[in-house]
Amino acid sequence: MSFGKPIGFVWKxxxxxxxxxxxxxxxxxxxxxAAAVITNDEGKVLLLNHLLRPYSxxxxxxxxxxxxxxxxxxxxxxxFEETGIRIENVEMFRIRTIARHIEILFRATAxxxxxxxxxxxxxxxxxxxxxxxxxxxxxxxxxxxxxLSQ
Numbered sequence: 001m002s003f004g005k006p007i008g009f010v011w012k013x014x015x016x017x018x019x020x021x022x023x024x025x026x027x028x029x030x031x032x033x034a035a036a037v038i039t040n041d042e043g044k045v046l047l048l049n050h051l052l053r054p055y056s057x058x059x060x061x062x063x064x065x066x067x068x069x070x071x072x073x074x075x076x077x078x079x080f081e082e083t084g085i086r087i088e089n090v091e092m093f094r095i096r097t098i099a100r101h102i103e104i105l106f107r108a109t110a111x112x113x114x115x116x117x118x119x120x121x122x123x124x125x126x127x128x129x130x131x132x133x134x135x136x137x138x139x140x141x142x143x144x145x146x147x148l149s150q
Contacts, residue, residue, distance in 0.1 A: 034075040035062030036106040037147050044126035045144055051120050058136045071104040082121050085114035
């Protein structure tokens with residue numbers, strides 16, 4: 001005996017908001033963030049020294065998506081909030097998962113200069129791809145080098 005049809009019938013009786021609540025309650029949860037490899041006119045890459053990073057503070061700019069926010073909007077918002085920098089030529093190039101976290105990676109070019117605008121950021125700096133700071137996580141070094149050596 002197939003239970004598919006009776007379950008499907010009962011499922012369709014529930015209003016859409018209740019179906020969504022059931023799905024969200026029973027499915028695994030993930031955090032989602034957006035990060036970017038941002039270059040300037042000289043081909044240097046922007047890195048931020050974050051106060052709240054779990055290891056060394058240096059890393060790619062980025063942050064968590066707000067509710068109902070698209071990843072590209074998130075990276076633009078985070079970067080502007082933290083540095084005042086606006087970006088253009090934004091292009092998604094990789095999605096990676098780390099345990100229960102999904103990170104959407106973009107490449108972009110800076111269209112404005114910036115400075116530290118957030119208490120979360122200690123400093124910002126532009127680095128040559130061959131002179132990345134020693135504290136930058138290895139995975140991010142590999143991302144920057146693979147992208148900028150193309």
